[in-house]
Amino acid sequence: MMYLKKILRFSLCCVAFTAQAETIDGWNIKAQAPQIHEKFFETVEMETYTGDTVLKEILYEPTKESLYVTVHLNINRNSNEGEFFDSSLLTLKTPQKTYTRLPREKDFLHNYNISSFPYLKVKKGTHNGTLLFEIPKAENQDLTVYYKETKLDTVQ
Numbered sequence: 001m002m003y004l005k006k007i008l009r010f011s012l013c014c015v016a017f018t019a020q021a022e023t024i025d026g027w028n029i030k031a032q033a034p035q036i037h038e039k040f041f042e043t044v045e046m047e048t049y050t051g052d053t054v055l056k057e058i059l060y061e062p063t064k065e066s067l068y069v070t071v072h073l074n075i076n077r078n079s080n081e082g083e084f085f086d087s088s089l090l091t092l093k094t095p096q097k098t099y100t101r102l103p104r105e106k107d108f109l110h111n112y113n114i115s116s117f118p119y120l121k122v123k124k125g126t127h128n129g130t131l132l133f134e135i136p137k138a139e140n141q142d143l144t145v146y147y148k149e150t151k152l153d154t155v156q
Contacts, residue, residue: 026082094139
């Protein structure tokens, strides 16, 4: 029997941020500027059935000629008035194309103790988390985050 225990994390930088809130449908929305990742890499301590401990490297890479992009988002609304916030309407745009977040089954952010943004429609409250996108390497310039048709101001 084996189990994994995370001991090191590499290639993922989380940046604290303060952004001017964008208000859409009564929701205050703060977004971090998109962060580009060529890969997610971690080293884990693994205990074998014999009790020996070994280190194992685990690498998550996007498809060939692609990059991962993460965007941290914080939303807040105190009243029940207005529309639901629907995270499926969040997109990442490049000059060439619009991308939606990776499907939940491909979302491995939890392996890095990074909370993903809720997939549910929400009516009020404070919600935050990270969205994960995959884009071609050639399109990694001028990345913008949108909710519905509104471009969100982001901070580095």
